[in-house]
Amino acid sequence: MNTGSNKPGEAAVAADRTGTDEVTAGATDERALGSRAPEFVKARRALHLSWQVGVFVVGLAVVVAGIIMLPLPGPGWVVIFGGMAIWATEFVWAQLVLRWTKRKVTEAAQRALDPKVRRRNIILTSVGVVIIAVLAGIYLWKFGLEMPWKIKDQ
Numbered sequence: 001m002n003t004g005s006n007k008p009g010e011a012a013v014a015a016d017r018t019g020t021d022e023v024t025a026g027a028t029d030e031r032a033l034g035s036r037a038p039e040f041v042k043a044r045r046a047l048h049l050s051w052q053v054g055v056f057v058v059g060l061a062v063v064v065a066g067i068i069m070l071p072l073p074g075p076g077w078v079v080i081f082g083g084m085a086i087w088a089t090e091f092v093w094a095q096l097v098l099r100w101t102k103r104k105v106t107e108a109a110q111r112a113l114d115p116k117v118r119r120r121n122i123i124l125t126s127v128g129v130v131i132i133a134v135l136a137g138i139y140l141w142k143f144g145l146e147m148p149w150k151i152k153d154q
Contacts, residue, residue, distance in 0.1 A: 033096070036089045052090050059086035
């Protein structure tokens with residue numbers, strides 16, 4: 001099972017509640033999988049279940065707001081990842097998805113810093129700008145500053 005980690009033998013299991021879990025050296029930013037609810041909440045099953053329902057509902061509201069923001073003005077993807085982070089405070093599946101997403105974003109950022117990729121992106125952007133400028137020039141030469149809905153048949 002891919003847990004989003006390069007460490008061999010890591011399994012997707014809930015955190016040990018005995019308090020004996022130790023973070024391995026070099027992985028200080030990765031916490032154990034499982035609920036991050038306070039201990040008094042985890043100690044009572046009904047309270048923990050209602051805590052999980054509350055976290056799920058709040059996370060769902062944030063994710064839905066992010067999905068609504070995708071076609072509308074607003075930081076849609078940021079809000080969606082914020083909702084996933086809310087879910088990740090309580091659910092292992094969300095922690096695994098968030099871990100995988102962080103790894104992929106980091107890999108993409110490293111690839112973007114590669115000089116060959118940067119050079120290719122600059123060339124493609126320059127070509128795109130030139131094409132847009134040529135099309136705008138042709139439009140202005142043929143029609144002037146008239147808007148398309150005001151252009152009469154020629």
